[in-house]
Amino acid sequence: MHKGSCLCGAVSFRLRTEPKAVSNCHCRMCQKQHGAAFATYASLPKADLEYVSGQEQLTSYYSSEGVVRKFCSICGSNIEWSGSKKFPDWVSIAVASLDTRFDPKSVKDIHLESRACWLQKNEGQVGSDYT
Numbered sequence: 558m559h560k561g562s563c564l565c566g567a568v569s570f571r572l573r574t575e576p577k578a579v580s581n582c583h584c585r586m587c588q589k590q591h592g593a594a595f596a597t598y599a600s601l602p603k604a605d606l607e608y609v610s611g612q613e614q615l616t617s618y619y620s621s622e623g624v625v626r627k628f629c630s631i632c633g634s635n636i637e638w639s640g641s642k643k644f645p646d647w648v649s650i651a652v653a654s655l656d657t658r659f660d661p662k663s664v665k666d667i668h669l670e671s672r673a674c675w676l677q678k679n680e681g682q683v684g685s686d687y688t
């Protein structure tokens with residue numbers, strides 16, 4: 558069973574089933590919310606996401622009609638989004654919040670129209686430019 562938590566540890570949860578449909582979302586909303594080039598989400602039925610602690614610390618932000626993004630109000634970690642019109646009973650969780658090893662067979666890149674131009678500029682280079 559997968560377990561996850563936010564940066565400060567107040568919010569923790571577990572997943573009763575293996576999440577599916579893993580995607581790196583490069584949309585502007587995910588970029589802004591995560592402060593990152595993209596956000597990786599995987600989906601599971603809402604009933605299979607169980608909060609162990611800190612559910613009351615989650616703040617909801619409605620980024621577009623019906624879509625709610627939840628994050629820890631203490632540390633700002635993004636945990637989940639839901640409200641897809643096609644899959645109203647499903648929730649997507651931020652894969653990077655998992656504490657257990659999750660190694661999906663495939664990952665899809667979506668919304669590449671807004672892919673950050675600075676993403677993987679140094680592809681293939683090993684080491685640091687800061688030494």
Ligand SMILES: [Zn+2]
Pocket residue numbers: 563564565566567568629630631632633634
């Ligand atoms: Zn937190």
Ligand SMILES: [Zn+2]
Pocket residue numbers: 582583584585586587588596668
């Ligand atoms: Zn997105």
